[in-house]
Amino acid sequence: MIGDLLLALTLAPLVALIGCLVVHRRRFCEALNLVASAVAFACALPIPFLLDGQAQLFWDNYVILDRASAWVILCTSIVYFLASIYAIGYMRLLDEEERLYRFYALFAGFGFTTLVGPLMNSVGIYWIAIELTTLVSTFLVAFERVAESMEAAWKYIMIVSAGISLALLGTILFYWSGTFVLGPSYQMTWGVLSAAAPRMNPTLIVLAFLLVLVGYGTKVGLAPMHSWLPDAHSESPAPVSAMLSGALLNTAMIGIVRFLGITRAADLGQLPQLVLVAFGVLSLLIGALFIVRQQGIKRLMAYSSIEHMGVVALGFGFGGALGVAGALYHMLNHSLNKSLMFFGAGNMMRAYGTKQILDIAHVGRFFPTQGALWLAGAIAITGAPPFGLFLSEFTIMRAGLKPSFSWAVYVMAVLLIVIFVGFMNHFRCMYYGVGAAETPPARGHVSAWCTAPMWLALAPLLVLGLWWPGGIWSYLTSIAQSLPGVP
Amino acid sequence: MLIQHLGPIASSLFSLLAIASLLLSFVMLGSRWLKNYLYAFATESWVIAALSATIGYYGNYPELYLIAILTLLFRGLLLPYLIWRIIRRLEVDREIHEILQPSSSLVIGALFVMFALAVSYRVATAYHLELTVAVLALTVMLSMKLIGFLMLAVRHEAISQILGLLVLENGIFLGSQILVPGMPLLIELVILFDLLIIVACFGVLVGYLLTHVGTTSTLDLKRLVG
Numbered sequence: 001m002i003g004d005l006l007l008a009l010t011l012a013p014l015v016a017l018i019g020c021l022v023v024h025r026r027r028f029c030e031a032l033n034l035v036a037s038a039v040a041f042a043c044a045l046p047i048p049f050l051l052d053g054q055a056q057l058f059w060d061n062y063v064i065l066d067r068a069s070a071w072v073i074l075c076t077s078i079v080y081f082l083a084s085i086y087a088i089g090y091m092r093l094l095d096e097e098e099r100l101y102r103f104y105a106l107f108a109g110f111g112f113t114t115l116v117g118p119l120m121n122s123v124g125i126y127w128i129a130i131e132l133t134t135l136v137s138t139f140l141v142a143f144e145r146v147a148e149s150m151e152a153a154w155k156y157i158m159i160v161s162a163g164i165s166l167a168l169l170g171t172i173l174f175y176w177s178g179t180f181v182l183g184p185s186y187q188m189t190w191g192v193l194s195a196a197a198p199r200m201n202p203t204l205i206v207l208a209f210l211l212v213l214v215g216y217g218t219k220v221g222l223a224p225m226h227s228w229l230p231d232a233h234s235e236s237p238a239p240v241s242a243m244l245s246g247a248l249l250n251t252a253m254i255g256i257v258r259f260l261g262i263t264r265a266a267d268l269g270q271l272p273q274l275v276l277v278a279f280g281v282l283s284l285l286i287g288a289l290f291i292v293r294q295q296g297i298k299r300l301m302a303y304s305s306i307e308h309m310g311v312v313a314l315g316f317g318f319g320g321a322l323g324v325a326g327a328l329y330h331m332l333n334h335s336l337n338k339s340l341m342f343f344g345a346g347n348m349m350r351a352y353g354t355k356q357i358l359d360i361a362h363v364g365r366f367f368p369t370q371g372a373l374w375l376a377g378a379i380a381i382t383g384a385p386p387f388g389l390f391l392s393e394f395t396i397m398r399a400g401l402k403p404s405f406s407w408a409v410y411v412m413a414v415l416l417i418v419i420f421v422g423f424m425n426h427f428r429c430m431y432y433g434v435g436a437a438e439t440p441p442a443r444g445h446v447s448a449w450c451t452a453p454m455w456l457a458l459a460p461l462l463v464l465g466l467w468w469p470g471g472i473w474s475y476l477t478s479i480a481q482s483l484p485g486v487p
Numbered sequence: 488m489l490i491q492h493l494g495p496i497a498s499s500l501f502s503l504l505a506i507a508s509l510l511l512s513f514v515m516l517g518s519r520w521l522k523n524y525l526y527a528f529a530t531e532s533w534v535i536a537a538l539s540a541t542i543g544y545y546g547n548y549p550e551l552y553l554i555a556i557l558t559l560l561f562r563g564l565l566l567p568y569l570i571w572r573i574i575r576r577l578e579v580d581r582e583i584h585e586i587l588q589p590s591s592s593l594v595i596g597a598l599f600v601m602f603a604l605a606v607s608y609r610v611a612t613a614y615h616l617e618l619t620v621a622v623l624a625l626t627v628m629l630s631m632k633l634i635g636f637l638m639l640a641v642r643h644e645a646i647s648q649i650l651g652l653l654v655l656e657n658g659i660f661l662g663s664q665i666l667v668p669g670m671p672l673l674i675e676l677v678i679l680f681d682l683l684i685i686v687a688c689f690g691v692l693v694g695y696l697l698t699h700v701g702t703t704s705t706l707d708l709k710r711l712v713g
Contacts, residue, residue, distance in 0.1 A: 179667060203609065
């Protein structure tokens with residue numbers, strides 16, 4: 001049963017990819033991609049309920065489905081589904097009818113690689129899956145073919161490929177340290193490495209873990225390796241920005257979490273967690289500084305992604321049942337909320353014909369429903385109640401209140417307040433613009449394809465903020481316990 | 488474990504080849520003509536292919552012969568050919584604006600090698616391997632990594648950056664052949680193909696850069712800031 005769902009989940013985007021390449025009719029491609037994403041979402045939704053505590057292996061142990069990967073896949077498929085709905089409305093505005101089939105082929109391919117990544121059980125093949133996500137998404141970033149998106153695409157592929165080669169080095173050092181325990185040839189899976197970790201030499205593991213953390217951290221967008229992220233997120237078409245932010249970053253984060261599990265099994269003390277916490281705090285700091293002074297609307301959202309990945313890193317770094325559960329919950333909330341924010345930003349960008357915050361004014365007056373939705377999303381993304389992000393950030397802070405990490409909690413609290421003020425100030429400008437022109441936007445109408453996914457994203461956010469089902473809590477804490485050696 | 492009981496001849500052969508490829512990356516670091524850069528990269532790939540074959544012979548890993556042939560074909564011939572085509576299309580011969588003189592980058596590269604040696608020695612001591620070829624392999628792997636990053640940082644022709652990236656990968660490939668020759672074949676094969684795709688993607692992107700931005704010098708990519 002689970003095996004069939006998994007097969008359908010991964011095959012659907014693959015079929016869409018091939019279908020778009022064969023049939024170039026644009027309406028067909030739109031529909032095919034939408035159906036594929038709906039199938040992926042429908043298959044991913046029941047998997048967490050069907051899984052018991054044990055990880056299930058398929059395909060000669062090459063595919064692992066445990067509770068953590070099921071959770072990440074659920075987040076990914078939600079974003080893929082919402083972004084596919086949104087893409088139909090948004091891509092019609094771009095006047096790229098001829099090349100539209102390529103967009104949908106790449107988009108389905110991107111969905112496929114991000115869904116497959118967390119499922120890889122072999123550490124080496126996981127690396128390859130992450131590398132593939134980069135290659136596919138580079139061409140999505142470059143899709144608009146203007147100078148800015150070319151620049152963004154070049155920086156993206158260059159920085160991420162260089163960073164991820166560090167992760168490969170770290171992976172090989174992990175393999176090497178395993179050969180002293182398991183003999184010269186063995187299958188390097190997450191489980192085998194964790195089982196062998198207590199007998200491996202700590203010096204080499206520390207070196208390998210730091211390399212892996214910096215490598216995959218580049219892909220996650222942790223500061224100071226974040227420099228590609230604002231460019232790529234701001235210059236790609238809005239549905240792609242949502243996928244990059246809501247799906248791709250989580251796919252890379254799960255790798256860091258699994259390596260963190262291995263180091264915990266190796267009993268290295270607090271060093272790995274401390275490094276992760278330091279990266280998290282630095283990401284929050286960079287996010288806060290650039291959010292306050294930001295001028296581009298999509299760059300604002302991109303820096304907010306860096307901030308939220310910092311929060312997730314802090315959650316995993318603090319550890320314990322609270323920290324891990326909070327971080328995983330934050331992943332889901334962030335995926336929903338950031339999709340909502342990028343959809344709204346894309347709509348406003350197209351309506352006003354600008355990427356500058358200062359040129360957008362009186363959103364609430366010209367777009368009452370749309371504007372209210374986007375504003376609610378902005379309140380949610382800054383971590384204010386009554387939305388899901390408030391709960392998850394609060395849980396992560398509670399997890400950090402132990403002597404060794406309490407400093408990070410205080411810094412985090414201050415920075416979150418700074419971000420709240422800075423973010424809301426930008427929205428004040430756009431809704432009640434001071435000194436901005438009174439001219440109405442160039443394009444007054446936003447299609448239903450572009451508004452519907454915003455409703456679909458906001459509703460669960462509100463529900464998750466007001467009501468935290470006990471089932472989700474026990475599910476997430478069981479993931480925390482399945483990571484070896486949680487204190 | 489192969490490196491713990493190697494004969495003196497095998498050991499010195501490995502060392503010779505590893506040092507030869509390290510020297511070649513210094514050649515790349517010190518040259519400013521893109522063609523020389525490319526030839527040094529191709530030679531380095533041949534040296535690594537020879538290393539794979541040698542390890543396959545002395546360590547009884549027949550699958551490494553396959554890897555050696557594929558390395559020779561892909562990294563030694565196909566990739567340099569693809570890059571040579573891009574260079575010819577771009578009509579760029581050399582780095583025009585240098586952030587760092589080749590001589591200063593050579594000095595920095597030498598400092599990187601010392602740092603890599605210190606790290607490798609520490610790691611090898613933890614396993615009591617300080618008298619084996621492992622120290623050298625680890626040093627070469629880490630220093631080629633650092634030199635590759637240095638090239639990425641101080642060069643800004645698009646081609647130089649692609650080659651810098653390939654040096655990063657060459658370093659890993661070289662080290663992994665000596666340290667973990669028993670690594671599953673599948674992974675090495677996929678990484679080889681992966682590299683081919685990367686270079687193809689870069690080729691397409693360079694073309695885009697030229698038509699839509701009008702330059703292939705990354706110094707001119709400064710629209711997106713803040």
